Structure formats: C-alpha cells, structure tokens
Amino acid sequence: MEDAERRRAHLAQADGSVVNLVAEDTGGEVVGWACHGPYRDGELRTCDAELYAICVHPGHVGRGAGQALLAESVVRCAAAGHSRLLLWVLKENGRARRFYERAGFQADGAEEPFEVDGAVIPEVRYARALPR
Template identity: 45%
Template sequence: MVFVREMGEADIETVSSVRIASWRAAYAGMVPQAYLDGMSPEEDVRVRRERFARRDGGALDLVAESGGVVVGWLAMGPCRDPDAQAGDGEIYALYVRPDVIGTGAGHALMDAALAAAKERHLRRLLLWVLEDNARARRFYGSAGFGMDGTRSMWEVGGTAVPELRYRLDLS
C-alpha cells in the first residue's frame, strides 16, 4: 500500500537519494554518463534544503511511502514557462525509486498532485519530459497528459538534451 503525504524537512535526505537513484536509472544513455556518475548526494541534499527553506506557499512537495519508507517524490507549483498563463501549474519533478517502478507509487503521487491542482483551482498542468524517455512519456500519457507541441533543448553536463512539454487541461 502506498501512502502520499506532504514532504517534511526530515524527508530531504531520503528524497535526494530517491532523486539521484531515479536519475541514474531513468536517464542512462540520455544524458552524459559522467554527469550521472558525478551526482553528489551531499550537494543534492544542500540544494533540497535551500529550496525547502525558501518555499513560498506556491510550491508543493509530496512523498510516497510504502511500508513507512519514502519511495517517491513529486514537486509542483506555479508554471515557470515564459508563455504561462494565469491558472497554469507545473509538475517540476516526479521520481520513484527504480526498484518500486510499477508498484503504483508514481500513480499515487500523480493522483495526489492532480487533486492538489484542482484544490488550487489550476486550469492546466504542464511538465517537461526528455524526448527519449519513452517510459515517462507513456506514464504521463496514461495520466491524461499529452504533448502540446513545444520542444526545448535542456543543457545537462554540457550536452543539449531535447525535451517535450506535456499538458493536461483540468477545466
């Protein structure tokens, strides 16, 4: 059984661990391996702590627990895209530990995010996904998201990686 709750400060180290393990598993072959190998748990914890401390109420971090252990993390908030409209939200990140993919943790996080978006009266949610990440693209498609035709290049470790923007209309 997966339980979703708001992330607390005590979850930061575990969330960093989930994020790094997920990046290394999901993005192998899509971003430079040297970048993945060089990801620092200590640096990630530092960044997460800074972001957690300066949350302004617009951002929401959720964690998924299974058996009392954090196995996933989702971050969302106001859309950061320059063409964002009033009522647009964005899912910034959704990661689950590689060993729990397919157990429902990702779907539980997404369901909670969609409920939160509706409570916030958002009219649509956007997210960015790597063009070559077929698994994530299928997952977002199954949650009702679709490509909106916007493509961007994201610089990771000195390499330009193509991303696609997905959108879900909530109204």
C-alpha cells in the first residue's frame, strides 16, 4: 500500500513537471490516457524522463490510441531535453512488454517489487534513448 500511495502523491504534483495526455476517438470520447514526467529514483530526480502510465479503454485496445500516446510522450520528453525515457512494467505482463519492445524500449536489467495491499508484484524497467 505504501508504494501505491507514494505513486499517487507523485502524480498529483502540480509543479508542471508531470504531463498528462489524453487520446480521443473521432466523436471526442476519451479512450486513453498517458502520464510522464521526471524519473523517480527515490526522492531524487534524475535527467531521465519516466512514462508513469498508459491506460487505454479495453474496447479501443489495438486501435492505435496507446501507440499515439506513447509516441507523443516520446516527442515531448525529447523536446524537454531528456536523453532517455524509462518505464516500469509488470514482469508477467507479456502483452505490455511486447508493446513497449515494438516501440524501441528494451529491458535494462533493473527489477523492483511493487507492493499493493500486501501483495508484492515484480516489475522490470525498460529504457529507450530519445532523439536529440
């Protein structure tokens, strides 16, 4: 529970460092959301950016909303001067891992447990160099 609370507090920062993006369908209905900002290394900020989350409505998975959100996050993080974009993904989430790998991300060997309500779920970190 402590990990989840720490992440909620970080995403709620109102200092402009956390960017939220939405994807809409042709009718203007929100079908996806992404959030990125400075990489979290404990309480220290690094020069890297982090993709905190991408969520797509289940009825729109596979239609390009996730790819568009990820591509826009890459563009914005590069424009902000970051050299890498990092993200954490559940180790057992093969579908998400393949999604990120197709977008040029690679697991970099870092792993950490994510705790939710007493359950420890292993995550792996992915990284991608950003264009200059």
